[in-house]
Amino acid sequence: MNINYIVKELFHRKRRTIVSILGLSIGVALFLILNALSLAYREAARAPLTEIGADITVQRAGNVPEELTGAVFPCSAVTIRREEINKIEKIPGIIGIGQAVLVWVFDPHRAWVVLGIERDNTIGPAILRVFVTAGRFLEDGKSEALVEIAYARQFGIKLGDNVTAAGRSFPVVGLVDASRAPKIAVANLYLSLKDAQAIAAASKLLQTVSPFAPDDINLLFIKAEQKQITSVAAALKEIMGEKAAIATPESFLKLLGSLFALSDKFTWAASLIALLIAILIAFKTMAGNISERVREIGVLKAVGWTQRNVTMQLLTESVIQCFVAGILGILIAVIVAFGLSFMTVNIPIPWEMSPKPHFLPGGGDQLFKTLRLPIHIPAMLAFFALLLSVFVGGLTGALLGRHIATIKPAEVLRHE
Amino acid sequence: MNNADILIGANLSKRFDDLEVVKDVSLIIKEGEFVSLVGKSGCGKTTLLSLLSGLEQPTKGQVILNGKEITGASEEELALFRREHVGFIFQSFNLIPTLSAWENVALPLFPIKMTNEQRQDRALELLNQMEMGHRTEHLPAALSGGEKQRVAIARALINNPKIVFADEPTGNLDSATGDAIMAILSELHKKQGMTMLMVTHALELAKTADRVIRMQDGEVIT
């Protein structure tokens, strides 16, 4: 085997070399990008949930309150009972749960979306401690409130003021920037879970729509083993009944409605087909190359190259081409992925997951979780593609070896 | 001059399907001999040459080249044998278009373990001998017919062959260039004592040789 000879051959037959290398590399790139896109959308679809520390959220739909006075539940989040939570905690695959109570409070001069949160749980809305821009976060055992900063600005609420909701008074200890906070369970007024539960339990109107004990909740956040999310979701449905609204990365993926988000099997198949077509092109080009070189191969044999020598030479030639094509394909994919990473994805957050009365500021707006497409080419997949292209090169060389064996050296004595 | 028999063909026959192209040919070439093989087109000269040089197996008969019986050898063995003992010069030069002149000369050495410098040194030495020292880096396409054949002769000599087989080496050249090539071959024979079997159908070229073998319809007639 002579590398110099190989390189000269490849350069001499530029058109063929370019066709086979480019063909295969585009196939490799397509294969990688399609899969990377699918993974990226999958990753993106998890964002609305992961930013609230969860993999699954659970709510229950109920009736619309008859009147909007005092504390009421939005129709998309009514009571989840304590005994249901006790059962849910035992579902295999669940790592932890977070609880919250979301109520709308209509006071004579003001309406609030009030959210009661577990102060010290990393699963659920307590994550917003990071987004306290003024003052401090809630402290243990105290009846205190955080106010969303835009709301506070609009109604002139300042740090240290007392706010009243459903007849209870709370000192404002902090302001929260909800524009940066998770988009699920967005509220104007944040209280401790206990205070919110007390407000809900004390509301007669609320009790008539959806009976609520002081240790019930209406929002549940679940962290689960990645591989068991689907089975956990099914078990949740079982416990919660048909009114349950269970959000998973899968359900956000559906909301995204992207072609690549549709089905990973579809993407895998489509990308594999692209790769196979590319392999066929490369194979045909390289095989055609050999048929064009029958005489040359005859000369090699006549001057004393063995079948093995010739086969090794041509096999190395095709392996090198395919290897270069594989590397080029990975490079193209990485560059394209870099370009695509500037794309933003807007994941719609259903109104039900962040219910707000329509007449409140921003109440009717569609909420989006906006993020840059988290696309990257997985190293394992790139490695697989490279391995596959080199394998194709080897296979081509090996198959052509049989063809080479039939070329008779005596043929070169015949003049053209 | 040593008179050892370097090439023995005994009762050689070659059949392509139902066409017998070489019919019961026997001949002996001694070391240092320059033999030419003449005959009309299609009489089987090239076929006989391919049998004697180990490019092809006879249907019947034996070939003993440099003391080794090559009939019945495998493709692999034949290739190695040609690599070691035989040089070829073809009518249509058969240079590799992608390789430079010196690389074409070194082509038979590629599968042999040696450094590229060693290959190049040997190739350049032979090209100089062919008065081609100034065109070593050129591709065949940039060479004239005569120059191509000089490169091809250098290639035939690179393995220090025991015998060189030439099939109409001037067939693709004009007469002046052909004469120059014949002069080179003749000198190879005279000065270096190279054993040669040359196929030609031009009788006057055949006269350069020590001995002329005539063929007709697949048979040797003298």
Ligand SMILES: Nc1ncnc2c1ncn2[C@@H]1O[C@H](COP(=O)(O)OP(=O)(O)OP(=O)(O)O)[C@@H](O)[C@H]1O
């Ligand atoms: N591989 C083959 N298969 C079938 N027939 C063949 C084959 N090789 C040669 N022949 C036939 O054998 C006959 C002799 O061919 P060969 O090439 O040996 O003649 P030649 O004397 O060298 O002729 P020329 O002077 O034209 O080169 C021709 O009729 C040719 O068609």
Ligand SMILES: [Mg+2]
């Ligand atoms: Mg002939």
